[in-house]
Amino acid sequence: MNITVIVETTASVLLKIVTVRIVSTMKLSNNFSLAEMTKSQTATRKGIKNEPSTAHIENLIHLAETVLQPVREHFDKAVVISSGYRSPELCEAIGSSSKSQHARGEAADFEIPGVDNKELATWISKNTEFDQLILEFYDEGDPNSGWVHCSAVTEGPRKQVLRASKVEGRTKYENIIL
Numbered sequence: 001m002n003i004t005v006i007v008e009t010t011a012s013v014l015l016k017i018v019t020v021r022i023v024s025t026m027k028l029s030n031n032f033s034l035a036e037m038t039k040s041q042t043a044t045r046k047g048i049k050n051e052p053s054t055a056h057i058e059n060l061i062h063l064a065e066t067v068l069q070p071v072r073e074h075f076d077k078a079v080v081i082s083s084g085y086r087s088p089e090l091c092e093a094i095g096s097s098s099k100s101q102h103a104r105g106e107a108a109d110f111e112i113p114g115v116d117n118k119e120l121a122t123w124i125s126k127n128t129e130f131d132q133l134i135l136e137f138y139d140e141g142d143p144n145s146g147w148v149h150c151s152a153v154t155e156g157p158r159k160q161v162l163r164a165s166k167v168e169g170r171t172k173y174e175n176i177i178l
Helices: 002-025 034-038 041-046 054-075 088-093 117-127
Strands: 080-083 107-111 132-136 147-151 160-167 170-175
Touching: 034 054, 041 088, 054 107, 054 117, 054 147, 117 132, 117 147
Parallel strands: 132 160
Antiparallel strands: 080 107, 107 147, 132 147, 160 170
């Protein structure tokens, strides 16, 4: 009986090691990895598992190929991901919805150092098959303010373009044309 337990434990540990290695090295596209799309300081700090399913990984690949990689190639600069996949538990821990597109692997928040976030959002709106594009907390005249949220879906993208801002302490979303 003890031998069976040791074998099962060893197999479980080896599977976890293999899984960690795959996650840390898996490429979603030429310039984007699964590791950068799942990294979360909040998850680490709070001990929350932030591990996407196979379906979520497929969605992340679609997002990388449809939006992120074209952005990287057009601007020829590193795209800094601040939030990619978030497990439902992680979404709730940061005050987001567990139904967020981040929780399905369909969305990322990002920016490119040295590129105005409005310019970035405008290029995405005119050149990619995005689902939802949000210019978040951008202050006109401050090119480094805010960030871009963008999602991609495999069927029926809405092509919704919004701006998020704080109004009386609450986040307000409004449709915009870029």
